[in-house]
Amino acid sequence: MTTTAETMPYAEAIAAFEPVLGLETHVELGTASKMFCSCPTAFGADPNTQVCPVCLGLPGSMPVVNRMGVESTIRMGLALNCSIAEWCRFARKNYFYPDMPKDYQISQYDEPLCFDGWLDVTVETDDGPRAFRVEIERVHMEEDTGKLTHAGGATGRIHGADYSLVDYNRAGIPLIEIVTKPIVGTGELAPLVARAYVTELRDLMRSLGVSDVRMEEGSLRCDVNVSLNRAGDDWGTRSETKNVNSLRSVERAVRSEIERQAAVLSSGGRVIQETRHFHEDTGRSTPGRSKEQAEDYRYFPEPDLVPVAPSREWVEELRGTLPELPSAKRARLRAEWGISDHDFQTLVNGGALELVEATIAEGVDPAAARKWWTGELARIANDREIELADVPVSPGQIKHIQRLIEDGSLTDKLARQVIEGIIAGEGDVDDVVAGRGLAVVSDDSALLAAIDQALVDQPDVAEKIRGGKVQAAGAIVGAVMKATRGQADAAKVRALLFERLGVSE
C-alpha cells in the first residue's frame, strides 16, 4: 500500500485529466430457444434442467445457428445505424473454465455481423440537455456460459471456495455484445454519458423486442473501460471494470475509476492494464487479473458452422420492421403532449414514459396519466425501492380508476386506497372497491342525514353559514366526510349543504 490517497476528489480529477471511455455491453437476447440448440431460455428453472447434448458440449454434439438470434442481432445493428456484413463467420474463443461446457465459447472475432454504427444520447446538465454521439465499433453474436456458484470461502470467488456448483441452463443462451469506439470529449460528464448510453441501449432493445433486459436477472452486463490523459497527451493506459450490472453502477464505476486513476497518475504512478471487479456495496473496484500479458484466446473460425450470409433482401426486410426508435418517439411524444423538456425528462428519468404512454393509449387524459405515474405511483415505487415498472398496477387499472373518479364513484382519496388494495393483493379495481366498501356515498338521503347531524352538532357554524359566511361551510363538509369515512364527494356535500340552508354560494 502506498501512503498517497487512493482516490482524488472527482472535481479535482476532472480538472487535471481528460477521460476516454469504452463500453462493452453483453445482453441476453429474448429468443425462445438457445443460440445453438433448441433448449428453452426461460429464467429461473431448476438448475441443469434446460440442457441437451449440444449446450452441455457433450462429445459429438454440434451447434446449429438460431435464425432468430441472427435476426435480432441484425435488427439491433440496424437500429444502431450499423453496416451489416454480407458474409461473416463464428469463431471459437478458447479458454479453460468450468462454466464453459466445451472449454471454448462460440463467438465472433474479426468478422462481426454488424459494424460501424452510432447511438445518440442526451444528458442533463445545469445548462440544459447536451447531446453526444457514441460511435459503435461492432455488434456480434455469441453464447453465454454456465453460471457458477461458489460455496464457502470468504470472497465468493472460485479461489478459496469449498466447492462450486455449475448451472448450465444459462450455457448457450444467445448474447449480443455491443462494443463502442473510444468515447472522447465527455469531460466531467463521462459518468453520465456512460449511464445515458447504457440506458439508451436498454430502451432500444426493449422497443425492438429483442430483449426485455431484466438487469436484476443479469441479462445485461457491462464492461467499462476507462483511461485518463492530461490535455494534449496521448491516451493513457486503460483498465477494464467487469460485470457492471446496473445503470447506477455504470455511472459509479466510471466515476470511481476516474478518481482512482487520477490519484495514481498524479502521485507519479502508472495505471496497470488490468481487469477490475466492481463492488456494488462500496461503489469501488478491486484489481482482477492483469492483462499486461494479454490472454491468448487462440481464436479461429468455427468449423462446425457455416458462414452467416444474410441476403440484402432480408436485411432490408428487417429494416422495414424496425419500430419507431426511442429517441424519435420521445421527440414525438413531447410534441404531442405539449409538455416542457423538464417535465418530459422527469418522466424519462423516472422510468414512467412507457407507462404513461400505455395509460394514455388506454384512453386516459394525458395530464391525468402523468399525474398518476409521477405522483402516487412514483411515491410508492420510491418507498418500496423498486422500479416504477415493477409496481404491480397496470395502465388498464389506472384507466378503470380514472373512469370511476370521472363518473363520481371514487374520489382521489378513495382511488389511492384502491391502489393500496391492488398492491396488497386484494384483487382488481372492482374487487378492492367492493372488498373495502370504498364506493362514494351518493345516496342524497344518507348525506342529508349526515349534514343535519353536523348542523345540530355545530349550531354556531350553521348560524354563520346562514348569515352568508360560506367559508365556514368547510367545517360542516369536513364533519360529513368524517361521518361517511371519506366516502362522500365533498363537492356534492357542499352543494347539498347550501341547498339545505337555502344559501347560495
Next chain:
Amino acid sequence: MTTMEGDLTRQSATVLADAMAQGEVSAEEVTRAHLDRISEVDGDVHAFLHVLSDEAVEVARGVDRRRAAGERLGPLAGVPLALKDVLTMSGVPTTCGSRVLEGWRPPYDSTVVERLRAADVVILGKTNMDEFAMGSSTEHSAYGPTRNPWDLERIPGGSGGGSSAAIAAFEAPLAIGTDTGGSIRQPAAVTGTVGVKPTYGGVSRYGLVALASSLDQAGPCARTVMDAALLHAAIAGHDPRDSTSIDAPVPDVVAAARKADIRGVRIGLIKELGGEGYQAGVSQRFDEAVEVLTDLGAEVVEVSCPNFEYALAAYYLILPSEASSNLARFDGMRYGLRVGDDGDRSVEQVMALTREAGFGAEVKRRIMIGTYALSSGYYDAYYGQAQKVRTLITRDFAAAFEQADVLISPTAPTTAFKIGEKVDDPLAMYLNDVATIPVNLAGNAAMSLPVGLAPEDGLPVGMQVIAPAMADDRLYLVGAALERALVDRWGHLLIEEAPDL
C-alpha cells in the same frame, strides 16, 4: 433353412440380406454366428472394445418378428455391423480409444446410429481405434493395438483399424469408420477390404466425436463394393443437426455399383502420388489394375496436382489446430476421467492432471502443435498459411477434374507394416497418409479397394479412386467394375486369400 449355416460369416451383406429376406436364415442366426466368430477370434485380433452381445441378439429378434409379421424391411435389415468407437450410441460406452473417456456412456445416438437403427442394421459393438482417431496403425489406442488378420504381427491401419480388422476377420460384414486424413481408406488398403470416405458433408457428423471438424467424415467399410454402397446409402443424406451437412439428394451409389460399366469414363492418374517412396509391390499391383481399367474401356490420362506436396504439412497444422480446440472439453469437470480431485487442488490443477493422465503421447503432441499454431503472432504463419495451401489443393483437384471423371492413386505407399515399427517415429507414421490427405483437405469423395497382394510380402495393396464432391456415385461405378474384373481373374474376393485365424 440352414443351408447357409456354418459359413454365414463368410458371406457379403448383400447375400445375407437376401437370404434373410427369402427366409433362408434368420437375423438372430446371422447375428449369433458373428458373435460366435468374435468370441473365437477377437482375442487375437482385438478389433472390438465393447461387444453388445445381448442387445444385438435382441435387435435381431425384433427384425425377425417384424419380418414374420409381414413388414417390408430395408435392404440391410438384420445385417450385423461393427461401429467405430468414435460415434455415440445411447447408453453404450464411447471411449474414442482414450482413457479420458473411460466409462462415459453418451445419453444420445449419433445421426449415423439413428439411421442404422432405422435401417434395422444390427450393431454388434464398438471397434478399436487410435486415440481420438490420431494415428495410422491403431497402436495409439489406450486399450492396446488391433492386429491385422492377414498377419497378427502387423498393423491393421488406422485410425479405424478396429473396423477394418473386424471386416477382414469376418467378425462383421459391415463396419462404420471415420476418415479425417485416410482413417477409412488406409485401413481398407492394408486389410484387403473396401472403404469409402464420402464427400465432406455427405454423412452427418452429429454424434461423431470430433477430431478435426473440417476434415472428419464417417463412411462405410465392407468386403465388397456393393455392400459399401448399400451402407453408404443407409447413412448418407442431409441432417439439420449438422450445419455442414449438404442439403442435396444423395448420389445413387447403389445404382452405380450395379451398373459397373466404365466404358468411356476418363480416369486421371495423379502423377505426384506414386513412384519414389512407394513400395515396389504396391506400384506393381497398382499399375496392373490401371491396365485392367483400360481393358474395361476407361480412358486413362495422367494429371498433375503440383500443390499436393504441401498437403501433409498443411494437414498437420489444420488438424492439430482444430483438435486442440475440440479436445479441450475433456477436462474432468463433467464426464469421463477426473484425476487429482482431493479437495485441496484447484480446478486448474485437476484439469491439468486429468489431461496429463487421460491423453496419450500422440494426442498431447497434436494438442501442443495445434495450440502453438493458433497462438497470437503465429496464427497467420501457420494456420493462415495452411488454409491457403488448402485452397491451392482444392484448385489442383478442380483442374484435374476438368480432364478426368475420377482420379486414382495407390491408397498407401506401403503394405501393412509391423507393430512397433513406426510407433516412435511420428513423421514416418504421418507419411502413410500422404496419398489420402489431399482428399480430406478438399472435401472430395474417395474409395480404397483391393487390387492384389504385393509379391514381396504377400500383403494387400489398395487403389484409391477419387471423385469430385457429391459425385460419390462415380467411386462405385469405377470400383464395382474393377472389383468384378479382378474377382473374375482371381476367382474370388482377395480377402478369401487371408490366412485362417
